[in-house]
Amino acid sequence: MSAPNARELIDALGREEGGDELGRMLQSYLVFDLGSFRTPTLRNIALTAPYFHDGSAETLGDVVRFYNEGGRRNLNREWDLNALNLTDAEQRDLVAFLESLTGRMPETVAAAHWDKKER
């Protein structure tokens, strides 16, 4: 039996418990993508709890607290994240802002374009 190649090895790691934490590397097979996750849209964010790739934040308040503390220490964390030192009132304002991003989505970009043309 020959040694597994890098793709087979990464696929096998991905199947291990907690393997999802390898993030985009499981798709791209690039070591650069280890532990990286897509930055999602914030549109309608109030409707899609829990948050983050692992659902580790149950509410938008938890998300804002997470960022306010500068994220959690782990190997893959974004180096630019620092504690924000927001007051409680500022954190509540940020949650209110995120909640304000709730609304009807156009069905498709093309449909929105045609809607506009018909008016």
Ligand code: HEM
């Ligand atoms: C106070 C400022 C910020 C707020 C309020 C905010 C808000 C959020 C929220 C609500 C989510 C969850 C989205 C979801 O699960 O659908 C999220 C995820 C994410 N944000 Fe932020 N964000 C902030 C700053 C940043 C910064 C500075 C970066 C990059 C340097 C960043 C990168 C990401 C990424 C990569 C995710 C996905 C993480 C994962 O799935 O585990 N965010 N953010």
